[in-house]
Amino acid sequence: MARPTQGITTDGAHSTKNRVTRYRAVDISTGEELFIKHLGNQTINIGEFLAVVEAAQYILENDYYPRVIFTDSATAIAWFKQKRTASKKRNTALLKAEVFLKAFAVEIATIELHHWDNREWGEIPADFGEK
Structure with missing residues (x-):
């Protein structure tokens, strides 16, 4: 499969030093940052998962097409699919994300x-570039 050119990419980042977790989403075709959130001291998996859930909310609220999300987190994919x-x-x-996935x-x-x-x-285009 060729490198995707459309859809939304998501990524999370966690700094143990600064005790801060954040995530964001980027439109692949435009490079535009769609959202960025700071969560306080959580985990990378929580950040990755919430990024995917918020991207799904963004798609539904904004009638965004194509309805495609990319993440490099296998954990986020598993949690999303399991709701x-x-x-x-x-x-x-986390609780709100789980309720949202089940309700919608x-x-x-x-x-x-x-x-x-x-x-x-x-x-991934949504990467924070801090590695």
């Missing part, structure tokens, strides 16, 4: 979620 997390941390954002399951099913292949396509 629940395996995180030991419980917080309002029919609409969520119209959104494709794919793994971004960093080796094949280079770093």
Whole structure:
């Protein structure tokens, strides 16, 4: 598969030093940052998952096409598909995300979620560039 040119990419970042987790989404075709959020001290998996969920919300609220999201996080993909997390941390954002995925399951099913292949396509466009 060739490097995707359309859709939304998401990524999370966690700094143990600064104890801050954040995530963002970028439109592949325009390079525009669609949103960025700071979560406080969470985990990388929570950031990656919430980024995908918020991208799904963005697609539904803005009638965004194509309805495609890319993430390089296998955990975020698994949690999204299961509509629940395996995180030991419980917080309002996670609970709201799980409720959203279940409540809008029919609409969520119209959104494709794919793994971004960093080796094949280079770093995901939503990457924070801090590695």
